[in-house]
Amino acid sequence: MSGKFIVIEGLEGAGKSSAIEVVKQCIEQAGHSLVCTREPGGTPMAEAIREVVKHDWQEHVTTEAELLLMYAARVQLLENVIKPALNEGRWVLGDRHDLSSQAYQGGGRQIPDSLLQNLRAISLKDFKPALTLYLDVDPAIGLQRARGRGELDRIEQSGLEFFTRTRAKYLQLASLDNSIIVIDAMQAMAKVHDDIRQAVTGFLS
Template identity: 30%
Template sequence: MRGIFIVLEGPDGSGKSTMASMIGEYYKQKGREIIFTREPGGTKISEKIRNVILDNDNSEMSYNTEALLYAASRAQLVSEKIKPLLQQGKVVISERYVYSSIVYQGIGRKLGIDKIKLINDFATNDLKPDLVLFFDIDPEKALNRKLSSNNADRLENEKLSFHREVYEGYKEILNYYDEIVPINADKKANELFNEIKNIIDNLN
């Protein structure tokens, strides 16, 4: 049985974690083995890099450094975890992947889509997901959800204008990546999952 790689993308607070859990449970009922991961993070090394990236004390971090740290964290995750698990026929569900770097650093930080794509193609050895779900929801509404339940990290603490640029960036890259499927995330969890279920049923 071949492995399946599903990525969940969207603004902070758009419901990715909830849907990841529901998708995982659905696949378990089908007899598949599920592995959840997140970005940045997912391995011992990647989690250490995550702590550096998101630490509010690191306000002086340059945008180039930020982009390279995300790519480094991702490189370790792909080589240590994602690729081997897919080769074993498992279902890997990741909250965020290369697309986040393209919109957050490439567009939001204005480093350029092509530069971010280049370093991440190298980091991932061109590994592409089978499906990318873009959770389409107004960034202010999503961020309010997030901030009401957690302490904000360095990226979440950015101005709303930055989060709006990121959101528009996601809308822009829908034109470039066929694997991204946009879904309206401004609805109840069960409604949203039913829509997702129809999409993932067409993967096999």
Template identity: 45%
Template structure:
């Protein structure tokens, strides 16, 4: 699918440093004359943000894994149609904190729904729409959860058991193995400088291929 702008996503399990490195990616691209529109999942539009609250809030009622998955894709469809596609069609670059890979990892692998049925839902709802580049920050689960503990009160996902997150990480790595050209795995165990050196290498290669048609966006 042809897009005028470029769509970059950042993925990873809890505590891998997404927020810090989103700021780094934004600054790096800004230095190249690219203005980035930020978004996140679940969320990104008023309706999708309401669905986010439904998904993240703790509740006494058990949330069925299929319900969770369908809500994720409901929010995503709204996000893509109302925010991401219009921005890309206008020539803007979009950077999202998570996207469809998160559903494969969290619901497909973590909730053990499997990838096959999820692929059917993905194909039907998004019709082949994917990021141009995905940066996956990879960290041993124990280290990531220890870092996440410092953020304060946990949401419904963050409260899951360690085995769940191990399956999530395995899910992400399976996607990276299947789509190495799109998803780039960054070893997030080192210092911030070491991590960002890896990210910069990925961005430099991506920029060299995609820089000719860059236009600064009024966002």
């Protein structure tokens, strides 16, 4: 694979949408052809799964069902979009990837790491992003920002304790992997974007 896969991660309200635009500009200015994706989603089947995952069902959605749906959507995107683009020499910029499941389902839902490892081995093999930017925000601040955007979806309604566990897992995973760069998303937006540009420029060089 001659292309590179870069991922933006973060809690709700971390500012992923604007961060993606900054990274997109950096990559395209460097002369690389770019494909943008999101998870869950990115293919017709994966987008349908996204709607199922986010819908506020009138029944209890088990943590196992949520987890399996996430990986079903992810492997569809990986095999149908991400890998083909990378093999063509294009770069891929992802709005979330596997780190989200490790943090949200592993940390937030408290699913054992051993189960997550087995699912990753089945669906992703040894595939991982070349670079991940994790936008770190206090969950209370992030949720306040998310509420300002409108009605929260099922996962966004999971509560402060859930997102506190999710953030802790993100930070733990980032401390163990030098391909994950933590960006302080509680700074002024201009400073956040400057930090993102610096991280991506360093990677590109």
